[in-house]
Ligand SMILES: O=C(O)CCC(=O)C(=O)O
């Protein structure tokens with residue numbers, strides 16, 4: 433049985449930004465691997481936190497869940513009209529395997545829908561269900577995308593502070609989020625348990641690829657950096673996002689901050705969740721942040737174009753199944 437975990441709460445509306453950033457630093461600090469020691473209270477060593485007072489309307493979030501339920505209830509044939517193109521649109525059950533190293537060839541037991549940037553060069557690439565079928569879909573998704581993007585950008589300024597950078601580093605000085613690249617991902621898990629001793633994952637073990645993930649759901653699991661591995665349930669807290677960092681952020685921060693492995697197990701009933709992945713624009717070159725290396729702790733990774741890094745990771749998850 434997985435243990436249940438209560439994560440630290442980060443209040444995005446707090447006026448004490450320095451204390452909030454310090455708390456974020458404690459939560460995300462990768463104390464196991466980094467040579468620069470920071471005292472971390474054991475209870476903070478999670479890599480995930482709840483984000484409250486984040487500015488996204490509760491009602492809007494509910495509307496997104498409703499629209500998502502309506503979409504995934506459509507006949508497969510209808511959904512396949514919007515099949516993934518350039519990683520945007522619908523991916524059916526078992527199309528993706530989030531753990532390409534696993535021997536489970538069936539792929540994850542979930543279906544997804546991706547919405548990318550609404551404006552700019554990429555804006556026209558999104559696929560939208562027909563208005564006859566889902567008249568409110570586009571309006572609701574559009575509004576949610578904008579609100580959650582704004583939340584992600586505010587959070588990025590706290591993460592910058594937590595990394596001893598100016599709070600506008602990601603938006604202005606570094607230019608990574610100017611413009612940002614965000615992907616809204618709707619997920620539906622049918623909850624099938626598999627037969628006999630076959631292992632079925634809703635989402636197999638993975639860490640996210642990008643910078644910051646904001647997740648709205650009822651539960652998710654994460655793995656401790658501990659042997660033997662212990663999986664613990666992360667409970668749903670009403671009105672809070674579950675936040676974790678992706679591998680790009682770990683790399684960017686020279687492993688000062690961590691991404692954390694997590695997975696979703698089928699529970700025998702349907703489940704919906706809504707993830708938002710915030711990433712730098714595709715042309716941004718991700719190289720060790722100025723505050724994250726020193727003579728004794730040089731950069732561990734070569735610079736890489738954000739778009740190339742994400743593309744390689746996505747290709748691996750769809751080709752493995
Ligand atoms: O559905 C969830 O709770 C988690 C989904 C997830 O980890 C992902 O899409 O990367």
Ligand SMILES: [Fe+2]
Pocket residue numbers: 638639640694
């Ligand atoms: Fe994930």
